[in-house]
Amino acid sequence: MGGFPLRQSIRYGLLAGVAVLHMSLVGMVEAFSRREIVKDTISMGQLLLILAILVLAYVAARRAVEQHPLYAVFSGALVGLVAGALLAVLALLIKPLGMREVFANASPRLVKILLFDEEGVAGVARLLAVMTASGALAGLLELLPPRVRRPLVYALLATLTLGLLRDIFAVVLPRKVSRFLYTSSGLTQAGLLTFLAMWGVVFTFWETLGVRLQREVRSLPPAQQRPLQWTSYALVAALLVGMPFILGERGSYIFEVLDIVGIYIIMGLGLNIVVGFAGLLDLGYVAFFAIGAYTMAVLTTPELQVVRAVIPQMTFWEALPLALLASLLSGIILGIPVLKTRGDYLAIITLGFGEIIRLLVLSDFLKPYLGGAQGVTGIARPTFGDWYAKDPQDYYFFILIAIAIGFFISVRLKDSRLGRAWKAIREDEDVAIAMGIDHVATKLTAFATGATLAGLSGAIFAAKLNSMAPHSFNLLISINVLCLLIVGGMGSLPGVVVGAFALVGLPELLREFAEYRLLVYGAALVAMMLLKPEGLWPETLHVRELRAEPVKVSPVPAAGEAPGSK
Amino acid sequence: MGILDIVHVTKRFGGLVAVRDVTIHVEPQSIHSIIGPNGAGKTTLFNCITGFYRADEGEVIFNGEPIHFLPPDEIARMGIARTYQNIRLFANLTAMENVLVGMHPHLTSWLIEPILGLRRYREEEARAREEALQLLAFVDLEDRAYFLAKNLPYGEQRRLEIARALALKPKVLLLDEPTAGMNPRETEETMDLIRRLRDELGITIVLIEHDMKVVMNISDVVSVLDYGEKIAEGTPAEIQINPRVIEAYLGRGAATGLTPAA
């Protein structure tokens, strides 16, 4: 037993302090405070602060517990106290120093939020108390046995998520239930308790029975697992297809969001082939999305007289294959010069290409052909006889099919000869060449396949919006897609879906978040690379084969260790 | 004319001449060692053979055909495979996948076949996997097939690298210090393996090696490089008594003894 890790706790406290100061000063706390997660109890702004404390206090406690169990609580509390003290100093100094002159978000409202609606000493006391208590709580959490801790944490997280996703669920649920559980921005107190209880039961159950069930299924011979697998796939598919019918009119908003998420999933699947499989960091990926979208737009719009004089106006279905072809060809054309370079230079060249295409599209130079800065309107909608797509629900089906195609292609290619060649190039290009792999052709195929998926996504996007502005095709889209890949786990297909929901779906729902989207993305990229480079949902290798594996030792490594962490 | 003829090859890096006018003829189905002090240009020579470096002068002739101007992937497809001094496996692929990558030139599917799941493709893959397992068995790694390469112990990684090279079905295999870092037992096993490659598979081996015990034990011919130049060539017995070789090694006080320790 050693002494109390004072210095380390203070270090984590300072770290937490920097984090909460940052969130306060960039305005996140204030912007989020308008959303009350639980009525009259906690706003999302405050939750943000507390979460930062909880995480860092937990990490500190985890280290302190090695010395003495009680130290975990002390250490956690100290982290909260230090961070709280820093916040208190900020809150007290904002006014006398006139910080608002410089810091746009150092407003009186922020002070009020930080001091929990009180003033002066009472406010500081309350702030310190809440922060210290949160820190201590995190320490206590560390002391709980994992069997209890895990369901508890999961239940809390799930409940908070349900609170955050109020806009979806409050609409879907029958009005009476919805009134009981939700306010106009978050949960009611009754809702909080209901959900907590519900999730608590679910996760406790999972922790005991579910895990055992899972193990039993895993130990079945592959032949018996197959039907189970297919059943679960079929259930998911049925749910996805049936959802619009179940939700009907009420679902419009949900499907609006789902459509956007879906468009990113298609792009993500494409970029996953390029970056995740072949290891080519393409920062100009949006160019292919734009090419698909613009081909669709230019071919189907009644505007653009110069073009109409040459090419007759087309329908959605006539233009779609051409849009795919255009993005495929542009993938090859841009790919040839680009793929002669490697690694980081490739990233910069693709970035350059993406920007050149954006500037060209925006310019007056190509305005007669592409519509310039005003964009193009009157893009065709998909039709079947008399029926044409108009609601988000209609496009949902198109997107679902496109996603299915993307998934199918990815799954099929992943373990094929081509997929192996991609992965070999990703791992070590020189050696791949020494194994007789034609690296240019292999990389080009990856580039072209990815480009085609982006083009498909762009074509659907153009038809869905019906009109479009060139401003929707900037670098940030490439970064968004890259980010969702990295957060989900490069090379991992479920990771793409998880990443898209987390990074595209969530911000769509939390509109006040929009301003901080890129801030959070940036932080997420850095944090993922530093702490968990394999992503939230890493690619599991050859699950099927591994199960047939007779050797007892688990051959799949525990998550690849972050270089240099700790 | 051997199976692999290196004819007057010179390679310069700026002012430094890494390989100077080296001529080596490798006989079919032999084990031909290339030895020399560190920095003598052995690995550079390998890179010239495999096409990663372009020789500034001279020719590399494989099976009677000049290959020194071909890109490295084409040279690999013609039947020259190699391993690396510092193991270079595809770390995040399984042992099986590593071997399958080696088989790449002998398979035919590309983009469309796997997407459509054609029968030809499925049969080809099944056959390839079977073959890969056999190769893994050949180097005694069949129970490691689904381990990630990076999780294998050092000695097994070396063997896996050889299996991957074998998957290319090479006529000539270039081994760059295959026993580096091994204990005596592993070294012994690797020597056995190298002999089996020649005797059972009929592959010609070109070997860079520092361990004189290995070199003297298994080589048919030994070429000695020093400062990029070939200073001697002959059977192990001849090399051991060659005064220039002894000077090249002992003159610099190299720690490696030339006489095989029984």
Place this chain on the structure above:
Amino acid sequence: MVSARTARWRVRLRHLSGTDVALWLIGALLLAMVLIGSYKSLQAGRYTTRQWLDFIIFGLAQGGVYALIALGYTMVYGVLQMINFAHGEVFMSGPFTAYFVARALDKAGYFDSYPILSLAIVFVVAMAVSTFVAVVLELVAYRPLRGAPRLVPLITAIGASFFLQYTFRGLYGSGVKAYPDIELLQGTWSLGPVVIQKTLVVVFIAAIVLLVGLYLFVQHTKIGKGIRAVAEDQQAAALMGVNVDRMVSMTFAVGGAGAGAAGVLYALIFKQVHFFMGFIPGIKAFTAAVLGGIGNIPGAMLGGLFLGVFESLGPSLFLEGLGVPAPYQLKDAIAFTMLVLVLIFRPTGILGERIAKRA
């Protein structure tokens, strides 16, 4: 016996791939377009010699700024072989913060009474902030990843870039902030028939002086020698007792200081700062660094000046000559095209050979 050179050419010709031919054709086409455009434009005589001179002087001033930013890219690449994608944000952070100092000084009237001293204060603040941001960035985001696969630090740098951008947006607001006018730098000087804006001259000279100063620092001080030793061979440097971590920090510090100063100069030319100001100049400066041969400090200087002038002349010189309407919209496209072309055709840059070990 055929000489080595002709033999090599024969080999090259025999194995010229279709892609190479296509690439060179595209290159030749672009070059021809530039030449034809320039010729037509000069023939049409829409601009006077004085206007062309104005373009060049503006280009030189702007190029000096690019060169100062490029210094950071090139030094970091030399030492860590990574593209510090967030360097544009290091550049933004200094002048954006110093804006508040400048505003306060302006309000107090110091810019009129002690213009040089006030400017010096603004410079020092901007350089200090940028240096701080660069060093912290390295410490927090890059140091733990040293030795990781190449793409990992690049992705981290991209993340850091957006994080910094939006942090400063959150801190200081999203609006454009106008730098105060400085009486001393207003107006023009005339040298015979040539009339030039004072600001541009001052910016250009300041940029060159700073560049030379930083270059001498790297060449002649003990720290500079340490940095170069680490760039040459990290392990060997460590064995010789050089503190590698400290030298990497110093590299970021020098690059940050250059970027901060460049930021103030940029603000003097364009009179405004905002959170997004680092992105485009950042990429252009990177282009300049590659152009001059990345890792090569004098190269970055030449690359910056060349790019600045080329970009300033380009729209009027050849785009207009080719009949492109509103050619100024494509000013940035010129720089990006240059970036792409250099990376494809001559990734070693015009002066540099350092990169040879990349493969």
